[in-house]
Amino acid sequence: MLSSALLSMGVDPYLHDSIIVNIVAYAQSIRNLVSHMAAGMVFPLRARIRLVTMHVRNERVLIDLATRESMIENEGRGNGMIPTTEISIKALKTETILEGESCMICLEELSGGSEVTVMPCSHIFHGSCIIRWLKQSHVCPICRFEMPTCSQ
Structure with missing residues (x-):
């Protein structure tokens, strides 16, 4: 399902697997955080740092994808x-x-x-x-x- 959504957005099929792996890992981390918070547990600092690091890495991937898509779009117009x-x-x-x-x-x-x-x-x-x-x-x-x- 994610792969077909990425394909419909014009994302390079070569990148699908790595994007899906990042999305699934990020979703799992969020799920763990929510379950720990619901149980009233204090979330360890190391885990919070890991989540922030993962979030930053995912943002960089998205920025790279947006830049790449913009470049491809502009190349088609002759104004790369x-x-x-x-x-x-x-x-x-x-x-x-x-x-x-x-x-x-x-x-x-x-x-x-x-x-x-x-x-x-x-x-x-x-x-x-x-x-x-x-x-x-x-x-x-x-x-x-x-x-x-x-x-x-």
């Missing part, structure tokens, strides 16, 4: 994603934010006092998130501001 130049990426500024916002790539909260990377259009992101993005696409994921490419 073009990476930003390395020099432009290295020139990005970092700053410390005062109040919390969200990184619009990973959707994780940026708490006050966090160091962020600032695009020339003033949008902020986790440094690792925006660098990874710019190595695949030369546009801001929020406003489509265009960064320099090798072809410019």
